[in-house]
Amino acid sequence: MTDMRIPLAGVIGHPVAHSKSPRIHRHWLVTLGLNGHYIPMDVAPEDLETVIRTLPKAGFVGVNITVPHKESVLTFADQISDRATLIGAANTLIFRADGKIHADNTDGYGFITNLKEGAPDWDPAAGPAVVLGAGGAARAVVSALAEAGAPEIIVTNRTRARADRLQSDFGNRVVVADWVQAGNLIEGVNLVVNTTSLGMVGKPELRIPLDGLSPGTVVTDLVYAPLKTRLLQTAEEAGCIVVDGLGMLLHQAVPGFERWFGERPVVDAATRAAALR
Ligand code: ATR
Numbered sequence: 001m002t003d004m005r006i007p008l009a010g011v012i013g014h015p016v017a018h019s020k021s022p023r024i025h026r027h028w029l030v031t032l033g034l035n036g037h038y039i040p041m042d043v044a045p046e047d048l049e050t051v052i053r054t055l056p057k058a059g060f061v062g063v064n065i066t067v068p069h070k071e072s073v074l075t076f077a078d079q080i081s082d083r084a085t086l087i088g089a090a091n092t093l094i095f096r097a098d099g100k101i102h103a104d105n106t107d108g109y110g111f112i113t114n115l116k117e118g119a120p121d122w123d124p125a126a127g128p129a130v131v132l133g134a135g136g137a138a139r140a141v142v143s144a145l146a147e148a149g150a151p152e153i154i155v156t157n158r159t160r161a162r163a164d165r166l167q168s169d170f171g172n173r174v175v176v177a178d179w180v181q182a183g184n185l186i187e188g189v190n191l192v193v194n195t196t197s198l199g200m201v202g203k204p205e206l207r208i209p210l211d212g213l214s215p216g217t218v219v220t221d222l223v224y225a226p227l228k229t230r231l232l233q234t235a236e237e238a239g240c241i242v243v244d245g246l247g248m249l250l251h252q253a254v255p256g257f258e259r260w261f262g263e264r265p266v267v268d269a270a271t272r273a274a275a276l277r
Contacts, residue, residue, distance in 0.1 A: 108144030110252025183209030215239030
């Protein structure tokens with residue numbers, strides 16, 4: 001018999017109240033006229049596996065996973081995509097009809113799609129990329145840049161050991177540089193990406209020297225609150241091509257929505273407005 005239940009999806013984090021995902025998915029459900037609900041769930045780490053294993057029985061078709069669960073969810077997922085394995089984290093779970101939990105990571109897809117949309121002439125293979133930071137977000141970015149054909153990915157991080165780990169995981173296209181050198185690295189490169197939390201509302205400012213930024217470099221920031229960070233403002237003034245980070249958040253949500261609710265949503269100005277409401 002066909003399952004006539006309304007499909008449920010959601011986002012699991014701890015805390016989760018700040019998440020923009022419910023606004024994005026609900027906007028798509030309404031604009032596409034689809035039956036479905038998307039629910040934020042605050043789940044403590046010790047309850048994560050029990051809650052996730054219960055959700056399919058309650059009509060859930062999948063969930064997004066956010067901080068602090070993106071790594072730990074891999075310890076009990078039944079199937080893990082190659083991308084999620086390489087990145088070491090998942091942001092999207094699909095609850096399959098046979099009861100298996102499939103874990104994927106769409107952050108890299110969101111990152112690249114946002115860049116291609118915001119800087120259509122950008123060619124990932126045209127030159128080196130500089131990645132500021134080496135946390136979970138940086139792992140998704142480096143993985144996506146390597147897949148897109150970046151010839152050299154220069155990673156710089158306050159804690160050097162995390163950058164070294166990225167190099168050992170992603171191979172010799174990754175070059176590690178000292179955090180104190182960050183200002184010198186950005187001159188004349190093809191792409192600069194901030195994956196640190198610096199510059200975010202409530203966090204310290206990204207204080208690296210930015211006078212090396214050159215016209216033609218594509219500059220993007222994963223921080224999207226504020227939308228125009230000091231990095232992006234300075235880059236714009238220097239004649240760089242600037243892409244804000246909100247689009248990554250929107251695009252990473254697309255594959256999950258399509259799998260859960262059966263239609264591929266578009267990312268447009270109305271989606272941006274819905275996320276910012
Ligand atoms: P995410 O999953 O969002 O990447 P994370 O794994 O906590 O979160 O990583 C945060 C990134 O911001 C790291 O690169 C971190 O540098 P460290 O590895 O040295 O912690 C960087 N970061 C956070 N606060 C910072 C600060 N005050 N100065 C420099 N880098 C900072």
